[in-house]
Amino acid sequence: MILRCLLAALVLGGCVQSGTSTDDPARQSASWSWALPFYFPTPKVPSDNPMSEAKFQLGRALFYEVRLSGNGQQSCASCHEQGKAFTDGRAVATGSTGEHTPRNAQNLANVAWHSTYTWANPALVTLERQMEVPLFAEHPVEMGVNDQNKATVLARFQADRDYVQRFAEVFPGEPIGFSQIIKAIATFQRGLISAASKYDQYLQGKAALSAAELRGKDLFFGEQAECFHCHGSFNFNDQVVHAGSGLAEALFHNTGLYNIDGKGGFPEPNRGLFELSGVPRDMGMFRAPSLRNVALTAPYMHDGSIATLEEALDFYAAGGREIKTGPHRGDGRLNPFKSDLIVRIQLNEQDKANIVAFLKTLTDEKFINDQRFADPRRSK
Amino acid sequence: MKNLLMISASLILAAANSALAHDGPHDDEGAATEIHLLSNVRYLSAESAWPSALPVLAASQEDLRGMRYGGSGLAWQQRWLQDLSSHVVLAYDDHEQGMAVDHAAFFYHAGATQWTLGRQSPLLASGGLSTWALPELWLNTVLGDDHWHEDGLALRYGTSAVIGHAGVFRGAGLPGAESALWSTGLEWQDGPWHISGHAAYVAEVKRSLGSDAHTGHSHAGQATGCAQLIDCFAGDTLLMRANARWQGDQFWLHGAASWQKQDGQLESTLAKVNYQGELAGFALEGGVSINTELSLALRHEQMAIHHQLSGVNAAQIASKNGIANSDEWPRQTGVRLAWQAHPAHLLALELYQTHINGESNRMAMLQWQMNDRLY
Numbered sequence: 001m002i003l004r005c006l007l008a009a010l011v012l013g014g015c016v017q018s019g020t021s022t023d024d025p026a027r028q029s030a031s032w033s034w035a036l037p038f039y040f041p042t043p044k045v046p047s048d049n050p051m052s053e054a055k056f057q058l059g060r061a062l063f064y065e066v067r068l069s070g071n072g073q074q075s076c077a078s079c080h081e082q083g084k085a086f087t088d089g090r091a092v093a094t095g096s097t098g099e100h101t102p103r104n105a106q107n108l109a110n111v112a113w114h115s116t117y118t119w120a121n122p123a124l125v126t127l128e129r130q131m132e133v134p135l136f137a138e139h140p141v142e143m144g145v146n147d148q149n150k151a152t153v154l155a156r157f158q159a160d161r162d163y164v165q166r167f168a169e170v171f172p173g174e175p176i177g178f179s180q181i182i183k184a185i186a187t188f189q190r191g192l193i194s195a196a197s198k199y200d201q202y203l204q205g206k207a208a209l210s211a212a213e214l215r216g217k218d219l220f221f222g223e224q225a226e227c228f229h230c231h232g233s234f235n236f237n238d239q240v241v242h243a244g245s246g247l248a249e250a251l252f253h254n255t256g257l258y259n260i261d262g263k264g265g266f267p268e269p270n271r272g273l274f275e276l277s278g279v280p281r282d283m284g285m286f287r288a289p290s291l292r293n294v295a296l297t298a299p300y301m302h303d304g305s306i307a308t309l310e311e312a313l314d315f316y317a318a319g320g321r322e323i324k325t326g327p328h329r330g331d332g333r334l335n336p337f338k339s340d341l342i343v344r345i346q347l348n349e350q351d352k353a354n355i356v357a358f359l360k361t362l363t364d365e366k367f368i369n370d371q372r373f374a375d376p377r378r379s380k
Numbered sequence: 381m382k383n384l385l386m387i388s389a390s391l392i393l394a395a396a397n398s399a400l401a402h403d404g405p406h407d408d409e410g411a412a413t414e415i416h417l418l419s420n421v422r423y424l425s426a427e428s429a430w431p432s433a434l435p436v437l438a439a440s441q442e443d444l445r446g447m448r449y450g451g452s453g454l455a456w457q458q459r460w461l462q463d464l465s466s467h468v469v470l471a472y473d474d475h476e477q478g479m480a481v482d483h484a485a486f487f488y489h490a491g492a493t494q495w496t497l498g499r500q501s502p503l504l505a506s507g508g509l510s511t512w513a514l515p516e517l518w519l520n521t522v523l524g525d526d527h528w529h530e531d532g533l534a535l536r537y538g539t540s541a542v543i544g545h546a547g548v549f550r551g552a553g554l555p556g557a558e559s560a561l562w563s564t565g566l567e568w569q570d571g572p573w574h575i576s577g578h579a580a581y582v583a584e585v586k587r588s589l590g591s592d593a594h595t596g597h598s599h600a601g602q603a604t605g606c607a608q609l610i611d612c613f614a615g616d617t618l619l620m621r622a623n624a625r626w627q628g629d630q631f632w633l634h635g636a637a638s639w640q641k642q643d644g645q646l647e648s649t650l651a652k653v654n655y656q657g658e659l660a661g662f663a664l665e666g667g668v669s670i671n672t673e674l675s676l677a678l679r680h681e682q683m684a685i686h687h688q689l690s691g692v693n694a695a696q697i698a699s700k701n702g703i704a705n706s707d708e709w710p711r712q713t714g715v716r717l718a719w720q721a722h723p724a725h726l727l728a729l730e731l732y733q734t735h736i737n738g739e740s741n742r743m744a745m746l747q748w749q750m751n752d753r754l755y
Contacts, residue, residue, distance in 0.1 A: 016660045018684040019707035020435070022694035038695045038704060041650055244651020244692040246607070 026243045032056075037195050037204060039234050041242035043112035046126055049183045051190065055170045057376070059188030061163075062181055064375040067156040068135075069096040070144030076134070076185065077375065079105040079142075083368050085293035086192065091304025099140040102270050104304040109194035109292045109367060115241040116250045119302040120272040120286045125241075125250075127186035135178065150178070157181075194292050194367040202361070209361060216358025219351055227316075227355070229341045236291035236362065253339040254284035256320025256332035257301060264337040267328055270303050283337045293367065295360045309359060313352045319344035412459045418471065419750040420451035422513045426743035431520060432736040435685055435706035436659060437613055437642070438555065438589045440524050442475070444514075450474040451527060453482070455751075463489045466498075475524070482527055496534040501527065502553070502563050503534075503545055504578040504621055513730050513747035517681045517712050518638040518661025522619070528553045530561060543567040554580075554617060556587025577622040585642070586614045589701050607647040611701055613655065615644010632677075634665040646689065646697055653691030657703075660684040673721045682711040710736040724752040 026042045027034045032051035034042060045051055062068060063076045074096035080086035086108035093105040103119050116122050117130035124130045134142040145153055157163045157176050164176070171180045199217075201207035209217065219225040221232065230253060233240045238251050252273055258266045266284040269275060273282035286302045300306040306315055315321050319342055320333030332338070347355070367373070424430065429443040453471030460466065469482040485498030505519070505528035519528075532549030546564045551557030565578035589611045606612035623636035638661040646655045660683060667677030685706040689698050698704040714732040725748070732743040 016684045017658070017686045018709060020687040020698055020704055021689075022698050022704075023688075023690040024692055024694045025690075026692045038699045041693045041696050242650070242693065244648070 034193075036193065037200060039203060040193075040195060041113070041234070041240075041244060043190060044241050044243045044245060045112075045190065046128065049128060049186060051187055052170065054166070055184050055187040056191045057188075058166045058170050059184035059186065059191075060373070061166070061376050062185050063188050064377065068143060068145075068153065068181070070141075070146060070149045070153065071096050072156075074143060076143075079134075080108050082370075082373055083296075085109055085194070085296040085364075085368055087297045089298070091299050093142070095140055095142040096144040097141045101140050101142060103302050104299065106289060107293060107297045108189055108192050109364070110235050110290060111192065112190040113235050113240050113242055114237075114290075115239040115245075116287060118287075120252060121276060122250045122252070122273070123276075127189050128182050131182045131185060135182070145178075154178070192367075192373060194364040196366040197292065197364040198361040199358075200364070210357070212354045212357040213361050214358075215351075216354035216356070217361075219347070219355050220358055225316075225345055225347060225351070225355060226341060230288040231291050236294075237288050239287055250287075252282075252285035252287055253341070254335060254337045255286075255301075255316075255342050256284075256335045256338040257305070257315075258284065258321070258323070258328055259330035259332045259335040260328050262330060262334075264335045265330075272302075281337055284335065285337070291359060292362050293364055295363050296368065309356050310352065313347070313355055316342065317345045317347045317352065413755060414455075414457040414753060415755040416455040416457075417750065417752045417754050418451065418453055418455055418469070419748060420449070421748045422448040423746045424448070424514070424743060425745070426741055428739070428741050430514075430734070430741060430743060431517070432710075432734070432739060432741065433702065434521055434683075434710060434736060435687075435703045435708070436521055437646075437657065437687075437701060437703060438587060439702060440520070442524065448474050451482070453479060455483075471527075482529060492538055494536040494538075496536070496547075497532075499529050499531050500534060502530050502547065502549065502561070502578075502580060503536075503565055504563055504580050504619060512677075512679065512714070512716055513728055513745045514714065514732065514743075516638075516661070516663065517710065518640075518659065518663075518683055521659060521661075521683070522638075522640050523553065524555070532561070534563075538567075541569055543569075551582050554582055554585070554619075556585045556613065557582045557617075558586050559584035572627045574625045574627070575623070578620070580619040582617045585617045585644070586612055588612050589646070607649060607652060609649065611646060611648040611650075611697070613642065613644060614647055615642055615655065617642050630669050632665075632667045634663075634667075636663045637661070638663075646701070648693070648697045648700065650697050650700065651692040653689045653694045653697055656688045658684075658686040660686075667716075673719055675716075675718045675720075677716045677718075678714070679716070680711070680713045682709055684709055708737060710734075712736075725750050 024042055027036065029050070031053060036042070066072055066075045068075060079088045079093040081088055088105045090105070092103055093101045095101060106119070111117070111127060115125060117124040117127065118133060124133070135145050138146060154176060157167070167174075167176045167180060170184060174180055198207055198209070202209050220227045230238045230251075232238065239249070254264075254272065260267055264283050266272060266274070271283055272285040274280070274285070295309060298308060300309075300312045306312050318333065320331070320335060320338060322331040322333060323329050424445050426445050430445060431440060433439050449472045451471050453469060455467070455469045458466045465487045466485065467487065468484045470479055471482040472478070473480040481499060483499050483501070485496050485500045488495040530549035530551070530553045532547055534545060534547030536543060536545040538544070544566050547562070549561040549563065551559060551561035554561060559582060561580055561582045563578065563580040565576060567574070567576040586606070588606070606614070618641045619639070621636065621638045623634065625634040626632065640659040642655070642657040644655055646653050661681065663679060663681045665677055665679040667675055669675045685708070687698065687703045687706055695704065712732055712734040714730050716728055716730045718726060718728040720726045728747040728749075730745040730747070732745070734741045734743065
């Protein structure tokens, strides 16, 4: 230190500085601050729906609000439970009228960075647009809001003095409408940050991984298991958009889960991008989900047809799935539209156990227990 | 390390005669043609790689351990007219692992003025401490381990006490330079004192941050796909060096300060952010001539690194490019024992202790320099 000061004082009058300073104005504003690790990019927030704490808290209340469904029986949280990393533990979700959706409810951790939403819809690029699906969808019914009951649903909030006050604070001069409800819930969802898993602690030098977890990490990010090709981002997926993004890439993959007709067919109405495009090569193409908290989000795949992490690894190691009996009979490994990334992988049982051990380090206990994300009516 | 010390001792005892550096023409009024055989053979032994990865943009990935031959080759000096001469050096380049044209320049003298046209070393390159076998930490960080060559025109004007110089060069020596390098400087000498200051400026630098400092013998490289595929720095670069030397009959003392400032943008795949970076280097050297053949010197170098990024994803871009944490002062202390028992041969042993990124590294380097006139 003495020598350093002497040198600096002698040579440059002590004006030399050392260190790195960064300033990202998009991470902080008067009304919101993103508390993110250094390896998380700054989220992209629509200019017409900026973040604020009051809006986040309003969205939180609405997220857990059963009065938001047509029959007053279901809330967003019915299919997105905090303790299950905002999934529901079922193969496919059940709507407010008891109707099953064809797909598995997705986890909501770090959804702010997804470039598309739902399992296979490249057109849904904002949370605001995505939310119209569960709110207003009729085939199947989820929240069950429709033209006949819209006014009734809104009247529930317009008659609630607390909500009236909070909406007026967050959206001054605007009526209580679905546009405002959607913006508030989207703000809450953008604030659902999972960045305190054991792996995050490891990245920040605050925790050590066990030998098995480290070996699993190396396999995950290595060319042997190749998981990272589709799950290699900070969010453990391959669809990431952020405040600095230029053109956001939206990748979808056919993993060889089905091949019901020997020509690559997937069972209706779960045929991936094909459902929207009708283009044959889009058959079975789905978004790779984020693997954060993956140990809590079973069952897996777009239709919840794989029950455990171990089975999921067996499926990828085999390069697809062969179903020998039943209506979905067929060898997905031979699906002609299967991604080139899904090939048979040489993994022994220890390798698989190590990868599972690593995947479990992505569980964020703070995230699933954080009272800030919990039902405000029940939170401590 | 023990073996190396034994080897060095035996080499020192067995060697004969001295060496010269090969930069610049030799003034021999009597000879029209001179051809010299040059060697600069070095062997670096270290506990871990040198240089360690520093928190600087596009930190060099090159490990200089083992044998190095860079600078070994042939030098041809030709006096064409009384005031016109040329100097060509064809030497081995460690990075390219082949021979390369180190120098190829014409010198024209007109009174106190000297013009140099062609490939040469900018005076700023030699503006630091005296030449040791291991490159200066600051210079190595800025340029990578290579001789600094530039193609261009330099003017030098001097009186007995003061020399000024200015030059314009292609800028190929500075990694990523896409426009001319302008340089200038002033030197003052009075008795045992010598003080100098040099500066160089490149207005347009575009440099890939994913690759090594080098892109071959010439450092300038193509940076394509910036912000789409790779991260790049785009901006300007200012280099400044100052040094003061006192040379007594037996002792010498030498201090130097070097400074690089980069100002522009980091064009990352994550976003474009404003960037200002500084790399300061300080060095002190003290030495003693034990007798006419042996000298002993001690050198201490220290650097300060500063980065400032502002814009979307600034922290992540800093992390991605290895500059998120630069709050450390890399330092290196060395001792050099040189034996010049013959005018054409020099043997040196250098021992170092470095402290970079919180890790220490002990090193030893042997050097054999030769400058033997063949013709």
